[in-house]
Amino acid sequence: MGEKRSSSAAQISAAKSRVPNGEAELYVAKGWRYNPIPFVTSIKNEACFMILKVARLGFPSVRTTASPVPTERILTHDFQKLIDDMIETMNEYHGVGLAAPQIHLPIQLAVLEVENHPRDPDMPSVPLTVLINPVVTILDDSLVEEWEGCLSIPDLRGRVPRFKQLRVTALGRDAKPLEIDASDFHARVIQHETDHLKGEVYIDRMPNLRTLSFLEEWQRFMLAPPAEKKES
Numbered sequence: 001m002g003e004k005r006s007s008s009a010a011q012i013s014a015a016k017s018r019v020p021n022g023e024a025e026l027y028v029a030k031g032w033r034y035n036p037i038p039f040v041t042s043i044k045n046e047a048c049f050m051i052l053k054v055a056r057l058g059f060p061s062v063r064t065t066a067s068p069v070p071t072e073r074i075l076t077h078d079f080q081k082l083i084d085d086m087i088e089t090m091n092e093y094h095g096v097g098l099a100a101p102q103i104h105l106p107i108q109l110a111v112l113e114v115e116n117h118p119r120d121p122d123m124p125s126v127p128l129t130v131l132i133n134p135v136v137t138i139l140d141d142s143l144v145e146e147w148e149g150c151l152s153i154p155d156l157r158g159r160v161p162r163f164k165q166l167r168v169t170a171l172g173r174d175a176k177p178l179e180i181d182a183s184d185f186h187a188r189v190i191q192h193e194t195d196h197l198k199g200e201v202y203i204d205r206m207p208n209l210r211t212l213s214f215l216e217e218w219q220r221f222m223l224a225p226p227a228e229k230k231e232s
């Protein structure tokens with residue numbers, strides 16, 4: 001709001017020095033302010049992915065039961081852009097998943113992906129997945145406890161038990177039904193993200209709040225040293 005929308009030679013010149021591939025005119029003409037901190041991370045063929053503000057615990061959407069997405073809305077330009085923006089936001093903050101209530105929208109939409117996680121190279125890969133109106137069925141109800149964190153509860157980690165194996169049915173970004181069987185870490189990410197769609201967060205699932213740790217102390221005292229970790 002209140003952004004100056006007129007372009008000028010000086011603005012184009014300034015932007016050209018920073019925007020690659022001669023895209024400065026497009027950027028200035030559209031009234032976007034180029035910032036080296038990438039709020040706008042890609043401007044090609046008029047596609048413009050935005051990094052969204054993440055809602056923290058206490059913002060009402062994080063505690064709201066999300067509404068189903070009408071199928072006819074999925075293929076609209078606005079909804080497809082929302083999906084792209086959520087993926088961009090998840091990647092920017094090194095999340096392994098992001099649910100729409102975390103970007104202030106209580107609708108049943110979540111994205112997840114893990115590929116060479118920068119903070120934990122040992123983290124198993126999870127393919128990029130868009131889940132719309134997901135329904136989870138537990139296939140193996142044995143519980144596995146592991147550490148979790150959440151972009152809406154920054155700088156904390158805690159031990160959370162999760163079901164070992166599940167099946168999720170949902171609509172994909174192409175509005176077609178999809179079905180995924182997942183176990184262990186993959187199943188954990190799906191449970192974490194689908195909990196968000198019910199207004200629940202991981203600390204609700206912690207049987208013992210005494211494991212809750214700040215990130216710095218967690219790295220210092222809770223994680224095994226690398227040599228021991230490899231042997232176990």
Ligand SMILES: [Zn+2]
Pocket residue numbers: 149150151152192196
């Ligand atoms: Zn979360």
